[in-house]
Amino acid sequence: MTKKYEPANSFESPRFCGVRTxxxxxxxxxxxxxDFVVLGAPFDTGASFRAGARFGPxxxxxxxxxxxxxxxxxxxxxxxxxxxxDYGDLPVVPGYxxxxxxKIEEGLLPILEKGVVPITIGGDHSITLAxxxxxxxxxxxxxxxxxxxxxxxxxxxxxxxxxHGTPFRRAYxxxxxxxxxxxxxxxxxxxxxxxxxxxxxxxxxxxxxxHEVQEMGIPAVxxxxxxxxxxxPLFLSFDIDFIDPAYAPGTGTPEVAGATTTEAxxxxxxxxxxxxxxxxxxxxxxxxxxxxxxxxAASNVIFEFITHLALQKKxxxxxxxxxxSTQNR
Numbered sequence: 001m002t003k004k005y006e007p008a009n010s011f012e013s014p015r016f017c018g019v020r021t022x023x024x025x026x027x028x029x030x031x032x033x034x035d036f037v038v039l040g041a042p043f044d045t046g047a048s049f050r051a052g053a054r055f056g057p058x059x060x061x062x063x064x065x066x067x068x069x070x071x072x073x074x075x076x077x078x079x080x081x082x083x084x085x086d087y088g089d090l091p092v093v094p095g096y097x098x099x100x101x102x103k104i105e106e107g108l109l110p111i112l113e114k115g116v117v118p119i120t121i122g123g124d125h126s127i128t129l130a131x132x133x134x135x136x137x138x139x140x141x142x143x144x145x146x147x148x149x150x151x152x153x154x155x156x157x158x159x160x161x162x163x164h165g166t167p168f169r170r171a172y173x174x175x176x177x178x179x180x181x182x183x184x185x186x187x188x189x190x191x192x193x194x195x196x197x198x199x200x201x202x203x204x205x206x207x208x209x210x211h212e213v214q215e216m217g218i219p220a221v222x223x224x225x226x227x228x229x230x231x232x233p234l235f236l237s238f239d240i241d242f243i244d245p246a247y248a249p250g251t252g253t254p255e256v257a258g259a260t261t262t263e264a265x266x267x268x269x270x271x272x273x274x275x276x277x278x279x280x281x282x283x284x285x286x287x288x289x290x291x292x293x294x295x296x297a298a299s300n301v302i303f304e305f306i307t308h309l310a311l312q313k314k315x316x317x318x319x320x321x322x323x324x325s326t327q328n329r
């Protein structure tokens with residue numbers, strides 16, 4: 001890697017200057033000399049209740065200008081090890097989900113084939129099916145770590161198979177997932193019938209409901225996720241409604257009794273060392289946000305995604321350096 005992309009220096013250029021990109025990264029559509037790209041997928045006509053998550057990528061980018069490159073909890077400056085860009089938005093066709101799926105998949109595949117990690121900001125959760133189709137073409141069936149208030153394994157809404165409540169059932173049916181390594185965490189709220197969660201379990205998902213998270217405690221949940229995820233490529237999908245609406249009100253189908261922002265970050269941090277090849281964060285709906293607190297939570301979760309990649313790169317570099325020094329001796 002010869003050219004390194006990193007955020008603008010906020011000691012030299014005020015944060016409020018320039019085009020809004022994630023963390024003030026350069027806006028460059030490239031897969032050369034980068035470890036990751038941040039993308040928007042501004043599609044929201046798969047939503048069953050509140051629409052408006054098409055504006056989520058812009059809202060998250062707008063707040064993310066406050067993020068700094070050093071993660072004090074994990075003790076790493078991420079851009080000491082990574083090069084990344086804001087790739088812009090994937091093309092979508094408002095109101096036409098299957099056409100949008102094709103465009104999202106086609107847009108992601110060249111990135112994945114280069115071994116670059118995409119971090120996609122939604123948009124509603126329907127976009128994840130298109131992402132998983134692209135990921136499966138590049139890596140084969142992958143494991144899944146899914147944080148959400150809802151399992152999104154319904155069969156259909158209003159007789160339609162594709163919307164934000166069905167992506168993981170379709171992914172299961174299409175063979176995109178390694179079901180032995182799939183876990184869903186945070187499910188809560190009223191259901192139409194017990195089958196709503198039983199169906200997910202019968203497909204092979206390990207389902208950890210939110211009351212179980214609270215009963216088990218965060219360390220035990222992290223251990224359960226890590227054991228389930230195992231080795232091999234993983235996709236991490238984070239629906240912002242995993243977080244309680246007191247901390248993230250700007251979303252389409254909020255459910256009470258969710259995670260705090262602190263708990264959400266603890267859970268994501270606990271996945272260090274797992275082999276994530278793609279991430280997404282979905283369902284930020286800025287028109288219902290207050291004081292940008294949802295965008296704040298979302299941008300910080302994404303920063304933890306990026307930190308995962310930096311820590312992985314650090315380990316790889318140290319392993320190479322150790323091998324070289326051993327050989328030299």
